[in-house]
Amino acid sequence: MKNYIEIQNCRLCNKKKLKKIIDLGSSPIGNDLLKKKDLKSKVTKYPLSVNQCINCGHHQLTVSVNNILLYKSNYTYLTGTSSVFRNYLKNYAQKIVKKIEIKKNDLVIDIGSNDGTLLLYFKKLYNASVLGIDPSLKPSKIARQKKIVTINDFFTNELSEKIKKNYKTPKLITSHNTFAHVKNLDNFFRGIVNLSNEKTLVVIEIGYWLEVVKNNWFDTIYHEHHDFHSLKPLLFFFKKYNFNIIDFKITEPQGGSLMLILKKSNNFKIYKKIQNQINKEKKFGLYKLSFYKKIINNLQKSKDKINLMLSDYSENKKTICAYGSPTKSVTLLSFIKLQKNIIKNIYEDNVLKCNLYNPYMKIPIIHSSNIKKDNPDIILILSWNFAESIIKKVKEEYGKKIIFVVPLPEPYIIE
Ligand SMILES: [Zn+2]
Numbered sequence: 001m002k003n004y005i006e007i008q009n010c011r012l013c014n015k016k017k018l019k020k021i022i023d024l025g026s027s028p029i030g031n032d033l034l035k036k037k038d039l040k041s042k043v044t045k046y047p048l049s050v051n052q053c054i055n056c057g058h059h060q061l062t063v064s065v066n067n068i069l070l071y072k073s074n075y076t077y078l079t080g081t082s083s084v085f086r087n088y089l090k091n092y093a094q095k096i097v098k099k100i101e102i103k104k105n106d107l108v109i110d111i112g113s114n115d116g117t118l119l120l121y122f123k124k125l126y127n128a129s130v131l132g133i134d135p136s137l138k139p140s141k142i143a144r145q146k147k148i149v150t151i152n153d154f155f156t157n158e159l160s161e162k163i164k165k166n167y168k169t170p171k172l173i174t175s176h177n178t179f180a181h182v183k184n185l186d187n188f189f190r191g192i193v194n195l196s197n198e199k200t201l202v203v204i205e206i207g208y209w210l211e212v213v214k215n216n217w218f219d220t221i222y223h224e225h226h227d228f229h230s231l232k233p234l235l236f237f238f239k240k241y242n243f244n245i246i247d248f249k250i251t252e253p254q255g256g257s258l259m260l261i262l263k264k265s266n267n268f269k270i271y272k273k274i275q276n277q278i279n280k281e282k283k284f285g286l287y288k289l290s291f292y293k294k295i296i297n298n299l300q301k302s303k304d305k306i307n308l309m310l311s312d313y314s315e316n317k318k319t320i321c322a323y324g325s326p327t328k329s330v331t332l333l334s335f336i337k338l339q340k341n342i343i344k345n346i347y348e349d350n351v352l353k354c355n356l357y358n359p360y361m362k363i364p365i366i367h368s369s370n371i372k373k374d375n376p377d378i379i380l381i382l383s384w385n386f387a388e389s390i391i392k393k394v395k396e397e398y399g400k401k402i403i404f405v406v407p408l409p410e411p412y413i414i415e
């Protein structure tokens with residue numbers, strides 16, 4: 001089994017015209033947190049760069065790390081851990097129900113259902129029948145404890161055949177932040193086509209490349225995300241399968257994501273709202289190779305600034321810790337290449353990640369309830385998209401004056 005392969009073809013249009021636009025060096029797998037017994041062994045790093053397809057404009061990683069290495073063992077992300085995200089999913093369930101009336105026993109399928117947080121809302125609020133599909137072990141187990149029927153596997157066309165035999169046609173198929181993790185997009189989407197009819201609403205939420213580059217969120221580039229999606233290339237990908245993008249929304253919780261509402265139809269149509277957004281993407285420079293030189297310059301500036309801030313504190317004998325251990329923190333730490341041992345501990349709220357080690361510098365991850373005992377002077381916020389609520393929480397629970405460093409979108413300090 002090879003650990004990774006170079007991706008030779010565009011994952012959307014299959015053409016071989018790929019051009020490297022961003023090179024972040026190399027990084028360990030983001031969610032592969034280390035156990036104490038792994039500390040002596042060397043951590044494998046994989047190239048972390050982005051290609052652009054010259055044919056359709058799609059952006060994707062240059063390599064694909066073996067799925068088994070990525071997900072099967074240590075996947076620790078739990079949807080239900082973050083209250084911001086829980087509320088977001090609850091609101092989403094309520095809003096989508098306004099678009100399509102979900103009645104008792106209507107089927108809702110969630111692909112990448114994680115710990116069942118979203119499906120539980122559909123079940124509790126609308127008495128819907130629900131089915132979750134997720135390849136990671138621990139979150140699926142938690143979902144089943146909540147009585148959410150969950151198939152613990154990767155969603156594929158083959159799996160859709162099995163589902164079709166045992167379930168009715170779903171009213172809603174929803175998939176949040178899963179699409180970019182998928183190994184074979186054509187096979188995955190064929191599975192969705194297979195399960196849907198003209199009445200099924202398909203909602204796919206994905207990271208939006210326009211928001212990534214606009215806001216300098218380069219840490220969302222990691223090996224679990226094969227793709228960085230935009231509307232223009234996707235419109236033609238869905239066209240292959242007789243699906244129209246009938247609406248979209250730019251959503252917040254994971255940083256700017258794109259929520260696409262799709263429906264099966266034999267008449268291909270580009271809705272005005274979609275065309276306008278594609279024009280915005282073009283105008284911003286998303287499909288121009290020269291545009292990315294500017295992006296690389298910005299990244300370098302951010303990197304230098306964070307290094308300078310933290311090395312100043314370190315020279316002044318301040319204790320520096322970090323907060324949050326999302327997958328993207330490994331990209332950030334790998335890219336900024338901090339001095340060794342500059343960060344003492346990483347605080348985390350998700351108990352599944354506690355008492356493990358970040359793969360980049362083998363930094364211990366401890367529960368956030370240890371902050372008082374640990375007594376840091378500086379906290380680098382790695383879950384920077386939740387910076388506001390983290391700072392509020394730490395300030396409330398812990399009287400001492402702490403300096404917070406927020407690394408992105410632009411490095412800044414909060415005292
Ligand atoms: Zn392409």
